[in-house]
Amino acid sequence: MKTPTIERPAGDRSGAIRRGPLARVVDRLGSGLLQVVLILIGLFWLVPTLGLFAVSLRDQTANTSSGWWTLLTEPGQIVLDNYADLLATGFTASFWNTILITVPSTVLVIGIAAMAAYAFAWMEFRGRDALFLVVVGLLVVPIQIALIPIAGLYGTLGIFGSIPAVVLFHVAFGLPFAIFLLRNFFAGIPRELLEAARMDGAGEWKIFRTVVFPLAKPAVASLGIFQFLWVWNDLLVALVFANTENQPMTKALQSQMRQFESNVDILAPGAFLSLIIPLVLFFAFQRYFVQGMMAGSVK
Known part of the structure; x- marks a missing residue:
């Protein structure tokens, strides 16, 4: 039986599709x-x-x-008088309160979530899948429904209004997304790397510290940016759990909004200072952020 052949148009012997000017x-x-x-x-x-x-x-x-x-x-x-007037209002204390809330909330979420994500991705234990489904389910829980119960718990413990109270709330509600993000990234690491490390006598902690975590820098950077921005720009949690002495910048600026027309010279520099730090952080780590967003999209 003769095999049929496809004839190319005259003048086109390369097989490429001809495109117009x-x-x-x-x-x-x-x-x-x-x-x-x-x-x-x-x-x-x-x-x-x-x-x-x-x-x-x-x-x-x-x-x-x-x-x-x-x-x-x-x-x-x-x-530059606006910035001098801003510092005279005690805004510096609010700035440092924001640092004391944001940095621990970001570091703790990354550390705890990374270890939990490694366990969910590469360690076998009873109820692992069911527990991970619970973590995924917590992603849809809004923080508003937990404000009143947590406020009562903080009052019982005697930490209501303090900086640790705000940090603990941010850590608790930041962990589900962080675990979900890092677990999916860790699961994409080749199993051969972990097996080679185990053959060399490395335990789970050493594998996590020397193999898995260094490879997860893009994902960790993306998570760190997300968590930092969320906590830095938060107002709701600060309004509920932070008192006047421990208030972050968002709450301090919100208190100045009551007299907006007469306080523009204070609100504008304060809002710019609260904005410039996240911008610098994003542009400093944008390379890792893009890598983290693209991780896992191409196999």
């Missing part, structure tokens, strides 16, 4: 056009941040009489 022009301009669009989106996203920074550098009279963009043509409006 318009398609070739689009290919050449596509990458450059995409870069321009992304740059415009980035600049548009930065406009509120630049506006907030400009407002923080102008006195109250200038802010009420003209828009912040006039600073670009009249640099003489720049003053």
Whole structure:
């Protein structure tokens, strides 16, 4: 039986699909056009941040009489008195309270979740799958339903209103997502690496510390950014569990909103200081963040 053959169009012996001149022009301009669009989106996203920074550098009279963009043509409006007034209001204490809440909440979530995720991914024990399903189910539990019961528990323990109380709440509600994220990443590590380490006499703790955790830097960085931003920008938990002495920046700024018109010179620099730290953190670790988001998408 003769095998049928497919005849190519005349003038095309390479087998490639012929494309018109318009398609070739689009290919050449596509990458450059995409870069321009992304740059415009980035600049548009930065406009509120630049506006907030400009407002923080102008006195109250200038802010009420003209828009912040006039600073670009009249640099003489720049003053630093707003930041001095902000520090005089005790905002420095709120800044350090935010650090004392955010850093332990992030470090504890990463440490506890990494060990739990390793156990769920590579250790065999009774009820492992059922327990992991419980952890996944906790992802859908909103924090609002736990505010009143936890407040009563903190009152019984005598820690209500303190920084440890806020940290413990953030850790408890940050663990389910952290365990779920890291467990899926750990499960994608080749089993041969762990078996080779066991053949060399390494125990579970040494395997986790020297093999698994170093390979999980992208996922850990992504988790750290998520947790840090969530705790740093939190207001609800701070309003409920932090008293005036231990209040973070979000609660301190919220208390100034009652007199917004007369406190713009304090709100603007305070809001900018609370914004700049997450931006610096994100841009410093964006390489690991992108790697963590792409991890596991291609096998």
